[in-house]
Amino acid sequence: MTTEATLPSTSVSPTGRQVWTRTRGILLALVLLIAAGIAIAAVQSGTRHGRLDPRSAAPHGSRAIAALLAGHGVSTRVVTTLDEARAAAGPDTTVLVAVPDLLSDGQQSRLRRATEASGGRTVLVAPNFPSVSGLAPGVTAAHTRSFDTTLSPRCSLPAARRAGTADTGGGIRYATTVKNAEACYPSDGLPTLLRIPQSTKGGDTVVLGAPGILFNDRLAKQGNASLALQLLGSRPHLVWYLPSLSDASAADTGERGFFDLLPSGWLWGTLQLFIAAALAALWRARRLGPLVPEKLPVAIRASETVEGRARLYRKANARDRAAAALRSTTRTRLAPLVGVPVIQAHTPEALLPALSTRLHGAEQALHDLLFGPPPGDDAALVTLADRLDALEREVRRP
Known part of the structure; x- marks a missing residue:
């Protein structure tokens, strides 16, 4: 059985430019905070005492x-x-x-x-x-x-x-x-x-x-x-x-x-601030109600939808959900090809024996590929997607 990917893996490691783009806001805030602390310390370095103190040379000293x-x-x-x-x-x-x-x-x-x-x-x-x-x-x-x-x-x-x-x-x-x-x-x-x-x-x-x-x-x-x-x-x-x-x-x-x-x-x-905050929360609170269908003003390609959802998964580090979606879709497409009803496509006892007979391969390897644990990092997720594509091509091969 040939289940390994033949395509080169896609690099998912962030580049130096991406790391700088993500972290420059935090670094700028830290620099400003440090600079403000140094400035305050410099201003107050010659002032040992505080407000209304006759020993203090500060603006509010005496x-x-x-x-x-x-x-x-x-x-x-x-x-x-x-x-x-x-x-x-x-x-x-x-x-x-x-x-x-x-x-x-x-x-x-x-x-x-x-x-x-x-x-x-x-x-x-x-x-x-x-x-x-x-x-x-x-x-x-x-x-x-x-x-x-x-x-x-x-x-x-x-x-x-x-x-x-x-x-x-x-x-x-x-x-x-x-x-x-x-x-x-x-x-x-x-x-x-x-x-x-x-x-x-x-x-x-x-x-x-x-x-x-x-x-x-x-x-x-x-x-x-x-x-x-x-x-x-x-x-x-x-x-x-x-x-x-x-x-x-x-x-x-x-x-x-x-x-x-x-x-x-x-x-x-303070009481007035609490009342104002409550009124602002009431004003901006989400109104819950029935969902209203809305027609999109333009047609959106399926590839754009897939890429958008993939970016959301990546931003949330939801590798488990992304892997589950890839495996579920692959199982749904493979089941009719090996004579298994779609309703049983997600049952290992029904799908794996049929696939093993068709491909003459190890059933345990197929189980790990289609029903295994979620990948540990982005590179493993890309490898999983490549292996699922290779498996589907192998099953569709005449």
């Missing part, structure tokens, strides 16, 4: 205002724990709390008692709900933020009037029930800066809704430098408190969870 205060005889000291901030509070000291929202309820109460008893000034930078109420009783944060970044004072506070317009907008607005509070830089009727004097000790609390006047890249704009200098330089000493989640004092009964630290606007924004 080294510039610290240097400006030093030139006016005000010393700046950075602390990272609540105990250090409480111990440093005094009548000749301004305590600036850079991120009040990181403080737990217990930390807020302890810090407020310490600053009220000290008689100094406390500056709260952009406190949101509920930290602003804990650190400045009688003050609440508005649910909407101000959109105008540059605002006019519109108040009698001397520091604000001397500074003039400043970048106090674009942040949180406040409402207060304190009668003698000075409300400055209003946006849509609500102030973005509050000064609340204390009834005793002569101290006060300043609530600043936007940190822009403290940033390095915005200090020289408008009246930012003047306003920041007057708010932070009223005492000879400035304690710059950078709260940290690793502070041991945070482990108290008033510790808040992750969602408590998120502003309410973020929660509402």
Whole structure:
């Protein structure tokens, strides 16, 4: 029996050009990612500290205002724990709390008692709900933020009037029930800066809704430098408190969870995104229904259909399905040639004996060819197709 292919095998190994075409997108993405990482590292290599840090020279750092205060005889000291901030509070000291929202309820109460008893000034930078109420009783944060970044004072506070317009907008607005509070830089009727004097000790609390006047890249704009200098330089000493989640004092009964630290606007924004995603999915979802036959506008050659399906099989690495289709079609064509009904063409017990008698060959070899396992690679699949063609030619030979 002659069942081996006589035609040369077709090469299916990808060429170098094909490999480059397939992988160049991934390589380009990796190069861009590496370049972006190097650029970010280069930009931040000289910056050891972060946002609102008086030691940082980054655009959103505050080294510039610290240097400006030093030139006016005000010393700046950075602390990272609540105990250090409480111990440093005094009548000749301004305590600036850079991120009040990181403080737990217990930390807020302890810090407020310490600053009220000290008689100094406390500056709260952009406190949101509920930290602003804990650190400045009688003050609440508005649910909407101000959109105008540059605002006019519109108040009698001397520091604000001397500074003039400043970048106090674009942040949180406040409402207060304190009668003698000075409300400055209003946006849509609500102030973005509050000064609340204390009834005793002569101290006060300043609530600043936007940190822009403290940033390095915005200090020289408008009246930012003047306003920041007057708010932070009223005492000879400035304690710059950078709260940290690793502070041991945070482990108290008033510790808040992750969602408590998120502003309410973020929660509402996330809910809106989920609703928008659900509506988009509903809009783009596939509509299931009965199949509708459609006439093709042009006639397509059978060879093009075969080549298209073959490319799909190759792209999906579906060698098992391709081999099964080749064997099934070959068995269907061979069965009538050896006198086997087509209905039994896919039964080895009916087809193989008839083929073996016709070709005078080994039945086991025919079984492996027509009913064997799927090929392991593309080359084996091409070899299988050649052997099936050779078998069919052998059976059709007179």
